[in-house]
Amino acid sequence: MAQVEKFSYDNAIVRKFTYATIVFGVVGILVGLIAALQLVFPSLNLGIPETTFGRIRPLHTNAAIFAFVGNGIFMGVYYSLQRLLKTRMYSKFLSEFHFWGWQAIILAAAITLPLGITSAKEYAELEWPIDIAIALVWVAFGVNMFGTILKRREQHLYVAIWFYIATWVTVTVLHIGNNLELPVSLWKSYPVFAGVQDALIQWWYGHNAVAFFLTTPYLGLMYYYLPKAANRPVYSYKLSIIHFWALIFIYIWAGPHHLLYTSLPDWAQSLGTVFSIMLIAPSWGGMLNGLLTLRGAWDRVRQDPVLKFMVVAVTAYGMATFEGPMLSIKSVNAISHYTDWTIGHVHIGTLGWNGFLTFGILYWLLPRLFNTKLHSQKLANAHFWIGTLGILFYAIPLYWAGWTQSLMWKQFTPDGFLQYGNFLETVTQIIPMYALRALGGTLYVVGYFVMIYNLVKTIQAGSFIGDEEAEAPPASTWAVHTGKEHWHRWIERRPVQMLIAATIAILIGGIVEIFPMAMIDDQVPKIESVTPYTPLELEGRDIYIREGCLGCHSQMVRPFRSETERYGEYSKSGEFIYDRPFLWGSKRTGPDLHRVGGKYPDSWHYNHMLDPETTSPGSIMPPYPWLLRDELNTGNTAAKIRALQTLGTPYPEGYDQIAVDDLQKQAKIVADNLRKDGIDDDKLEEKEIVALIAYLQKLGTDIKPAPQAGN
Template identity: 65%
Template sequence: MELEKFEYDNKIVRNFTVATMIWGVIGMLVGLLAATQLVLPDLNLTSWLTFGRIRPLHTNAVIFAFVGNGIFAGVYYSLQRLLKARMWSDKLSNINFWGWQIIIVSAVISLPLGYTSGKEYAELEWPIDIAITILWVVFGWNMFATILNRRVKHLYVAIWFYLATFVTVAVLHIVNSFELPLHFMKSYSWYAGVQDALVQWWYGHNAVAFFLTTPYLGLMYYFIPKASGRPVYSYRLSIIHFWALIFIYIWAGPHHLLYTALPDWAQSLGVVFSIMLIAPSWGGMLNGLLTLRGAWDKVRDDVVLKFMVVAVTCYGMVTFEGPMMSLKSVNIISHFTDWTIAHVHIGGLGWNGMLTFGMIYWLIPKIYKRELFSKKLANVHFWLGTLGILIYAIPLYWAGFMQGFMWQDFNPDGTLVNKDFLDTVTKLKPYYTLRAIGGGIYIIGVFIMMYNVFKTMLIGKLEVNEAVEAPSLPKLIGKEEGEHWHRVIERKPVRMIIVSLVVILIGGAVEIIPTFLVSSNVPTIASVKPYSPLELEGRDIYLREGCYNCHSQMVRPLRFETARYGEYSKAGEFVYDHPFQWGSKRTGPDLHREGVGNKQNRPDSWHYLHMLEPTDISPGSIMPSYEWLIDDDLDKTYSERKITAMRTLGVPYEIGYEEKVLEEMEVQARGIAENILKDLQPDDFSPQQVNKLKEKEIIALIAYMQRLGSDIHKDSEEILNK
């Protein structure tokens, strides 16, 4: 058989590996800053460094920059070798690389500046969303063309995972990013309230599934056999693992919305599929670990395998814990507390982090044709990483359980033990300190790895184009007699990708379509009306500052919640919320019943003083000061256009309402400004002071806060009179 000579592209692998390390360190340092801010709120130095703005930067950087580049590095290395072909186009590879880095830089700039769509893990604004779509297509195109040009007959299981990743991430990103642009860096989600929540968590959950899990499972199926020198334990199991995982995962999103206003049937569906998910997840985990059967002695000496064993073990732990957290009784405690943060970091630091590090330590010596600079330092990194994870997670689990139980504590007379939400926060400070220390230790390990890897690179020389030989294959790709049907699928990548697409669409379709079709899923409430123009502006400030990162807007129908916050939240109250702002974590209290007429019923001046300096009102508060809201004038350039945009999305503002917008804003703002001044300087304020204050951003935000969850208290007579 004739041998063809060709070369593997190692430069692109090197580039992505370096980017993985650099963005990893940056993303983790931002996370460390955010973690430290919870202990030392003074570290919220400027508006663009507040927790609400940098927490999205941390999540986006770690998911899309660190893990994203890690995926590309691993895929570009393994794909070429598994297919015995160079990447189809060097140009596309380079566009993929530089384009991805530009997207990350744009995120690093835009998120701290407050440009956000307000949807978790999908915060980037619409121009960046479009750029991501284009780059993702470039990656898929390059991968696909390489598959079509391959010199082997069959696609190894790792490649199935890569293909499913490509197709599903494309679907998730596009569906969740439907938004109506208002201007260059501002848009509103097409969906509202419950529907937006369902789409968002269908996306959010499956971003974990298809960005943090399936590509890494592909890498596991390639790199563990390579590093251990042993084939995967069971190839049959890997086939079952693949199909079961991609089918079941897509259904589980609603477990992020238990006890919320989401229809019950959707919540139950999410729980059932989450429990089922244990089977394929553990099948895959065991398949990875059992690959090392008979080679455990190697694990003692080989640092790469050590990293991989910890990674796969962490994968096993989170995929057992996740389904447990989706049980409603457990979810009461885990939801909105630090338990969830601990859970995702076992996944992030353990599964993604440790597998990435193992892969880098294995891959860099291979493409630089020399031993790793220092095995000892790699071992130090391994122990720092492992210890860091433990010191990070254990205190945070403790904090989560503690706070969850503190929220639920009742006195014998039926009142709450911890009436003040803040009491349950200040008790967590020692745990937050330990968590930050654990994270710090983990990052020190990453710095040591960077030193070790860069040293290896300096001493060695990159084999930019690695020469190889393989038989050409045009004739081999054909049907054999008596061939099984699954072989046909895996031989034909186009079919493979279509079948994967159908499999993942089934779950999404069953969950999402009925919510849009059946109006009884979101019962409307007659007294719930659209926001006033000033409230809408205030809502945009709420989004810009990332308030949803610490405050939920979802009172669950549980006794300890209604005793603390008031009436539980109804689906019909969110029908005009583009996007929804239910949140997923309560570092501060829930805000859905913050508005007038509710349990809290705070005066406008309370909010004014609280935003100016939270610790003056609530000593010990860890909320940053938002003094710039008091200094800065509200930008009304788009106020009218916002009404038009909302109407396009289905909010029933009457035609021509835009003409009254500025006038109505003026009236409402003046009222709030007068209320504040009356309270702060009872007999002693001038009309000039009112005129100055009413223009400030804080006024719009207070208007929004006072509207929150207040519509259900307006009686029907008042509405009829209007």
């Protein structure tokens, strides 16, 4: 027997991430609850731009994904990595840099998103300086993780660590790929790709943010903490190997299922569908591996709240990963897309899978960090039941709302007209469901506060072990290796090989889907009549982005009769070639806007923004009075034109010099139109609303013989 080395685990960094997880969980869920309540009571934004739905929705998603789940990942990884490798973290400095850097990024997000500073890419809204900060912190995490792996005392890498490695490398690739953008100013940039290409890259990222930030790291945590909590090894280690390789290879392909029936070429949509359906196999393999780990221990699940949370988490993972492939079937997606069904689906994942697994880990971990027992099993059980009820009250009404609204959108009268021609009818019908959803969210929050109380009492009762003593044989006992070995051991012993193999697995899908779209012009047929945005329309478009309008309005008319009857001609890929970023959206709380240009007079839009209820009684859209009050900032207009020219938008040479003059001319035309309809205000042509109206009146008019904006 070789001598053993004594060392200690760094629990201080684990404690920091644990506290951050708990705090940002509250923040993320509360912001979500406020957003949910605003869909029932729009005035809850209190008339403040920074608290309006369009701006706080990305705050909620970013807080839930990157602040709550992100810190949860790091909490779980920093604890399990050290113990699985029998060594302390590689660098105290990198651990601290990672922690404080990540919290600073969260703080930057919490400030910039309510201010309307956003790149409009879902789950990647943060602007370029923060993107760079994310890259730096992520690299620090990677160096720290690989440094720890390289100085390990345990020869083999347990499956959880493969998931951590795959997470790190894929998030790196995704983050860089989806944030290729050209800065205009400190807080504004335009993406390198436009229209349909931008859409494909965004949803390659967006889907895999779910896959490689909300799923693979949490599967790694499941493979460590579930066996720990159940005190028995994982059901099948063989299955976990297949689960890992199949999952990471297939997941990366599934992004286009977010773009079914859009202007994305059919071949890319079909690839997305095929691989999404194939995903059921590895996903359910992982789920069953988790649940079957509890074989023979189900009696303990009845008493132990940690196991209860984990069982529901893994079950929710199974439900969400069955539902996801179903939603990727085109005929199902035709019903579900743009409705609350999608919102219900993702919340089964986040509230059930991510939330409950985090809670299970917190209840398991904190007593260990503080060398004590959990303050109250009863309170933890109460949290479990309140939280479970919260998920049910959240998801079921949204499924109901999604199906109801979708069927109403598609309902025709016997004479062949839309039965619910007014979109608003389909919204007011489901408001009671939104109220029930808010009740579900409230229950979930209540359960969360019960957990905080329980954990605080636990912490108070214990004494923190900052450096946990441990011992293990040194690496020299296995460092020299000769002879024949099993193929997977060869990979497991070498983290760099694991990294390269995982990178190849995830790159194949990305390259096959994205390369032809990005490089072959024929994939996006040109339409001669499509013109770049005028400077005023461009500024209006950036206001549309700032206010988060795409959170509730799509700009993609699908080729269904129910949609062409309601909105007009279906959307063509060639119409979006100057759209940086693309603004197709993914949810219709309000109607699609791609053909709204020329549909209403300018004054209708003015009054609608002042008070939506005057033009659309019963509307749940909040008023935007500040657009009528605030003056349009044209300080960056020339720089925006130059940036777009660099990216290939065919503005004439030197157009940036006269762009503001053109902007003012068009603004005067719009202002005159408003005055004709009795709207008079000082300096009307200098207000933001004029730019937004110009943009909305341009939408979808390139391919229809309609009057241009302002004419």
